[in-house]
Amino acid sequence: MAQVLIIGAGRAGSSMARALREVGHEVEGPVGRGFHYEEIDDRFNVVMVATSDDAIASVSSKIPASPNRVVVHLSGSLGLDVLNSHPRRGAIHPLVPLPTVELGSHRLLSGISFAVAGDEIVQEIVTSLHGNIVAVADEDRARYHAAACVAANHVVAVMGQVERIAESAGLSVDAFLDLARAAIDDVARFGARNALTGPASRGDWATLERHLDAIDVSEHAGYRAGVGMALDLITTRDVIEVLDEPVDEMPEVRSPSGTSLVG
Incomplete structure (x- = not known):
């Protein structure tokens, strides 16, 4: 199972954190403003950026790059280029509304489809959530x-x-x-x-x-x-x-x- 840090304490990040914990991943967060990025070390092999689309590039640039870590965003519209400062990167977008954390986490575990791209670990995460994998290339993302x-x-x-x-x-x-x-x-x-x-x-x-x-x-x-x-x-x-x-x-x-x- 993955060691996951989630950045972004909105509905998406909070729902994902709860769902990942339920299936056995070790999760820290979601963390929000005031988080010290220097605290990110190699104990986290996955860092999920669950912020608004406009903030993803800025947030990801503050995450220390490492070949031992995959940086993943949850945006549906952005490709992997927004994470170009990282050698390993991915995208996971759940095809389901997340109106509340309780309902959102339940839906994430209900066999829904996830649009994925990038590092193979994103497919492993979706499989652990009992989800269906939908591969979407960067040029088709929008x-x-x-x-x-x-x-x-x-x-x-x-x-x-x-x-x-x-x-x-x-x-x-x-x-x-x-x-x-x-x-x-x-x-x-x-x-x-x-x-x-x-x-x-x-x-x-x-x-x-x-x-x-x-x-x-x-x-x-x-x-x-x-x-x-x-x-x-x-x-x-x-x-x-x-x-x-x-x-x-x-x-x-x-x-x-x-x-x-x-x-």
Whole structure:
């Protein structure tokens, strides 16, 4: 098992520290501001930098370089170049939200996927956490992290719109959560394109227009963006089959009454 020092006492560092201890690693920290970097010696064969992305380069530059130590960051968007002052380096990014330390540490041990790069010890750590290894090259890291943010952060933002519109109809968001879960399950089973249902997938412009008439104008931009992304999943041929409309009439994506449905 690894001898790990964790720098960064936020949710990510604290969750990782608890999870690593539970599976038998010796962990010191997480330490925060005021830590004396000269205290880092060869008893630590792994130093994890769990700070904000903007601080990783600065923090890692203060860690004494050693061939006996792997410096690892937990960023999803940064590559290994940010750790270039160290001969051995790696990256581990858990593909799961860590909203609290208790829930975060539990999720880290629940068989989730981790995006890894660099020294082979990072794969050993993920395996010890019962995780699934997803190798992501440096040149793909930003695109990978963009997808991760859409999957987590943007989905939450969309559910925020569900909550607001539901409340405007006198309903709780709870009534819609099973629907959202089922939609995610369908994506896992069939893929996003084949999982798509609803009025946009059928070209039911009248229903979409009624929605825009009913909801607050402040929700129009988000709703139209969603319709646009739904239409992106449908090929031109699919739309023609549903609507029996000529190709040159499709790009504007307007309802029969002329209302723009995507912006």
